[in-house]
Amino acid sequence: MTNAAFQLSTVAHLEYPAGRSATDLASLREGIARVPAESLFFHISRVAVRHPRAHDLPPNDFANWTAAALQEPEIAERLAFAGAQLLVELEDQRAALIRILDDAMSRKRAEAASQAAAFHFISARSVKAPLPFTVEHPEQVVHLWPHVDSAAAFYHLVEAPVLGPAVDDLVAWLRMRGATRLAEIAEELTRGGMPLLRLHREIGARWRRSLIGARLLERTEQSDATRRQEARAVVARFAGRLRKPPGERRP
Amino acid sequence: MMERVASGAAERKGWLDRYAHVVGPGTLHALEALARKLHGHRIVMVNTTKTGGGVAEILHRLVLILNELGVPTTWEVMEGDERFFNVTKKIHNALHGRAEPLTAEDREVYAERTRSEAKRLELDGDLILIHDPQPAGLVSLRRKPGQKWVWRCHIDLSARDPDHWEFLRPSVAQYDASIFSAIEFVPPLPIPTYLVPPSIDPFSAKNREMDPDEVAAILDRLDIARRGPWVTQISRFDRIKDPIGVIEAFRMVRGRRKARLLLAGGGASDDPEGAEVLAEVRERATKVKDVTVLELPPGSDLEINALQRASTVVMQKSLAEGFALTVSEALWKRRAVVASAVGGIPLQILHEQTGLLARSIEGAAFQTVRLLDNPDLRHDLGIEGRAHVRENFLHTREVRDYLAVFSSLL
Numbered sequence: 232m233t234n235a236a237f238q239l240s241t242v243a244h245l246e247y248p249a250g251r252s253a254t255d256l257a258s259l260r261e262g263i264a265r266v267p268a269e270s271l272f273f274h275i276s277r278v279a280v281r282h283p284r285a286h287d288l289p290p291n292d293f294a295n296w297t298a299a300a301l302q303e304p305e306i307a308e309r310l311a312f313a314g315a316q317l318l319v320e321l322e323d324q325r326a327a328l329i330r331i332l333d334d335a336m337s338r339k340r341a342e343a344a345s346q347a348a349a350f351h352f353i354s355a356r357s358v359k360a361p362l363p364f365t366v367e368h369p370e371q372v373v374h375l376w377p378h379v380d381s382a383a384a385f386y387h388l389v390e391a392p393v394l395g396p397a398v399d400d401l402v403a404w405l406r407m408r409g410a411t412r413l414a415e416i417a418e419e420l421t422r423g424g425m426p427l428l429r430l431h432r433e434i435g436a437r438w439r440r441s442l443i444g445a446r447l448l449e450r451t452e453q454s455d456a457t458r459r460q461e462a463r464a465v466v467a468r469f470a471g472r473l474r475k476p477p478g479e480r481r482p
Numbered sequence: 483m484m485e486r487v488a489s490g491a492a493e494r495k496g497w498l499d500r501y502a503h504v505v506g507p508g509t510l511h512a513l514e515a516l517a518r519k520l521h522g523h524r525i526v527m528v529n530t531t532k533t534g535g536g537v538a539e540i541l542h543r544l545v546l547i548l549n550e551l552g553v554p555t556t557w558e559v560m561e562g563d564e565r566f567f568n569v570t571k572k573i574h575n576a577l578h579g580r581a582e583p584l585t586a587e588d589r590e591v592y593a594e595r596t597r598s599e600a601k602r603l604e605l606d607g608d609l610i611l612i613h614d615p616q617p618a619g620l621v622s623l624r625r626k627p628g629q630k631w632v633w634r635c636h637i638d639l640s641a642r643d644p645d646h647w648e649f650l651r652p653s654v655a656q657y658d659a660s661i662f663s664a665i666e667f668v669p670p671l672p673i674p675t676y677l678v679p680p681s682i683d684p685f686s687a688k689n690r691e692m693d694p695d696e697v698a699a700i701l702d703r704l705d706i707a708r709r710g711p712w713v714t715q716i717s718r719f720d721r722i723k724d725p726i727g728v729i730e731a732f733r734m735v736r737g738r739r740k741a742r743l744l745l746a747g748g749g750a751s752d753d754p755e756g757a758e759v760l761a762e763v764r765e766r767a768t769k770v771k772d773v774t775v776l777e778l779p780p781g782s783d784l785e786i787n788a789l790q791r792a793s794t795v796v797m798q799k800s801l802a803e804g805f806a807l808t809v810s811e812a813l814w815k816r817r818a819v820v821a822s823a824v825g826g827i828p829l830q831i832l833h834e835q836t837g838l839l840a841r842s843i844e845g846a847a848f849q850t851v852r853l854l855d856n857p858d859l860r861h862d863l864g865i866e867g868r869a870h871v872r873e874n875f876l877h878t879r880e881v882r883d884y885l886a887v888f889s890s891l892l
Contacts, residue, residue: 241512243886246677248665284869347640351665353677358886360515380508 237404239364239375241383242357242390244280246273249352255343256301259293260332262352268321270354272394275314275324277355280385283427291315292350293328300344306335317389318422357386359399369410372401373438376431384431388421412441498550500685505878513878516885517551523892525555526607530570530616532559533780534748535718536680536807537613537636540880543683547881553888558603560617566595570616571755573650577615578722578802579641584649592619600624609888618653625656630891634661636680636804638825639669658891663805663826676887679829681880682810682871687783689814692791700788704776706744711794711854714744716786717808719760719777723747724801724822726766727843731799733770734847739854746776746789790815794860795853799846800824810875813837816864820849830875836867 249270253259263271274292282289289295290311298307313327335341344350362383364375376384391399402421405414416437420430450458502510527545531538541557548555562570569588576582596619605620609630612618614637621631633654639647639662647669654660659674668675682689701708713732717723725745732743745763748756760777767773778785790796796812796819803825810830812819819837821827831837838849853860873879 241515243512243516243882245883245886245890247675248668248677281874283873353665358516358519358889360512360519360889362511362515378508378511380506380512382512383508 235404237366237372237401238399239362239366239372239379239383240359240386240399241362241380242359242386243382244277244355245358246353246355249354251352253296253350253352254346254348256297256303256306256332256336256341259297259350260329260336262350263293263325263328263332266352267354268325268394269356270352271321271325272390273353273355275321276317276389276393279317279389279424279427279430280382283381285426288424288426296350300348300350301341303335303341306331306341309335315424316422317424318392318418321393357390359386369405369408369413370442372405373413373435373442376435376438381427381431384434385427388417388430388434413438416441497546501876501878504684504872505876509878509882513551513882513885516882516889517548517553519889520553520885520892523553523609523888524607525553525888526605526610527555527557527613528560528603528605528610528617528620529557529613530560530562530567536805539683539686539688539807540680540877541613543686543877544881544884547877548884551881551885553885556604556607558605560599560603560620562595562599562616565591566616573615573646574637575722576643576646577637577639577650579643580722580802581643581646584646589649596620597623608892611884612657615650618650621653621656630658631656632659632661632887632891633657634678635667636663638664638667638802638804640666641802642669659887661887664829667804667825676883678880678883678887679826679875680805680807681875681877682807682814683877684814688787689811690787692784692787697788697791700785701792704785704789706774706776706789706792707742708792710792711741712744712789712792713741713795713797713850713854714746714789714793715797715799716744716746716789717798717800718747719756719763721755721759722800722802724799725759725763727801727846728797728799729763729766729770729773731797731843731846731850732773734844735850735854736771738851741794741850741854742772742774743770744774744776744789744793746778746786748778748780748782786811787815790817793817795820795850797846797850798822798827799840799843800827803827806830807875809837810871813864813867814871816868818853818860818863819867820846820853822846830870832866832870835863836870837863 249266251262251266253262278289278291291314293314294307294311297303297310309331310328313331314324362379366372387399387401397403402414402418417434420434498510525548527541529537529541545555545557569591572582600620600623605624611632611634612620613634618633625631655672657673659676660671661676661678662668663679665677698708715728719725728745735741764775767775790812796817798806798809798821800806800822805826809819809821809827813830813836819831820840821831821837823839823841831839833839840846840849
């Protein structure tokens with residue numbers, strides 16, 4: 232198992248009605264208590280997929296709706312805080328959201344929204360498709376990372392650890408293969424809850440930087456002739472870039 | 483006569499490659515991976531018009547893209563006469579909430595046309611995707627063993643008339659699954675339902691990049707003044723799009739700011755009401771200063787592109803909507819948009835982030851004045867609007883969703 236290769240896969244999210252709706256805090260609580268984990272995951276974690284390019288990750292759907300439709304900003308911010316962490320066990324988040332709603336309802340009676348502004352619970356399941364990238368060694372993930380789409384990144388970093396299957400949990404695989412630093416970087420950034428495109432990019436950049444030390448060590452073990460040849464190639468590339476007009480140069 | 487729309491190999495070549503520059507190569511790898519799951523299966527799309535309206539526009543491109551991904555897909559167009567389209571227009575309006583009684587004769591016209599078209603259409607794929615209510619009845623007459631039939635509803639059914647829906651529902655219930663653009667549109671159904679918003683093509687004549695000289699040349703050709711500021715609504719002349727309400731909102735705007743209004747649009751071949759509505763709009767337009775009404779013939783995509791780009795504010799003041807792709811088209815061009823909070827518009831316009839929502843004529847006038855006065859706000863909304871469309875409303879996202887639906891059924 233520890234030597235198993237890792238299959239990078241993408242997913243398409245098949246969204247469908249979860250069969251419940253809410254017009255007030257009580258029906259929202261009832262819905263949160265009863266919908267399947269996939270629906271909770273959709274409303275809390277998939278916000279990152281639906282707003283991949285946002286400057287800042289918007290709050291979960293329950294908080295958004297409570298603020299916009301029920302005009303309850305205080306309850307909304309408490310719900311936003313309770314359901315904001317991507318890698319937290321869903322049942323813990325469910326319990327936290329219910330606690331807040333129970334507490335809020337014991338203090339005051341919030342107005343109901345109209346049927347037209349009802350909250351509709353949605354669920355989603357992922358249709359998985361293997362990408363043509365099978366990884367034998369952790370470093371290969373770093374090289375292939377820019378070629379996978381952000382849905383694949385979300386699947387391997389967020390969805391598989393929370394909803395399974397465990398075999399698609401990339402961080403767990405990196406750990407199993409001894410790439411502790413790469414695993415820590417991915418996990419730390421994912422827990423940070425940034426928008427998906429930034430998360431995808433940032434992990435790639437941090438991974439590449441983390442390999443610089445290993446590459447330098449590798450170079451010192453190479454022959455002088457090989458190192459000179461590589462240095463000449465680097466200088467030639469740099470000179471080529473300088474010869475380009477300023478507008479064509481990469482920043 | 484049945485029409486069959488095929489996609490030529492030469493036209494297909496490299497179509498998806500162009501998307502790589504917009505959505506990134508990772509997305510294309512993902513589409514190819516999902517398409518491989520459908521190896522050996524054939525898809526047939528069916529609707530009732532080849533030109534005019536958002537559905538036909540989407541199908542032109544989706545069929546190309548699916549074929550390029552190696553999923554053989556054909557497109558069948560169900561034909562109808564004026565009587566049939568009068569009935570289906572009545573059903574369409576009623577499903578949007580504007581009910582007129584459905585007579586026994588109407589039901590017979592619908593059933594008769596469905597029977598005759600069922601004999602002609604080539605529906606021999608593994609999955610038949612029927613778009614909208616007009617061809618919905620085909621399922622009971624043409625389903626073969628082993629086939630999957632999916633009903634794709636582009637209409638908002640939240641205010642549906644119960645009589646019309648009861649007429650349609652027995653047919654819909656025979657499908658293996660249904661697809662709606664947003665959860666708010668979904669009625670209770672005994673079959674699985676999936677949510678797939680529609681999308682636009684950034685490379686079509688209607689959306690491709692266009693330099694200011696080209697825009698100016700097209701405006702000159704249409705005899706539209708280059709000098710604005712222009713407030714425009716480009717939409718079918720259909721009461722549901724509320725062109726009269728747009729004129730009224732503009733009358734209020736014009737009382738406070740100097741601006742011009744352009745109402746431009748055409749008709750769809752399955753919409754018999756268009757000419758009547760256009761006449762009403764022309765008559766009303768004569769009563770308000772600086773209003774231009776422009777009837778665009780089918781295929782005026784470049785003209786629409788230029789008119790949207792020349793607009794300072796784009797309006798979509800619909801009373802009801804399926805999705806209103808004109809909103810995504812305007813956002814893609816970084817235009818500032820004022821739109822009604824109906825149908826799929828709130829999915830596209832995140833209020834104060836990607837555009838401005840309005841719920842009344844006065845609201846539309848107020849937001850239009852705000853935008854006319856504030857170039858920085860227009861600029862910021864335009865930037866965010868384009869990014870929002872790139873991530874959520876381009877064809878690559880819709881194809882991805884369809885591939886997921888197809889592979890979950892086949």
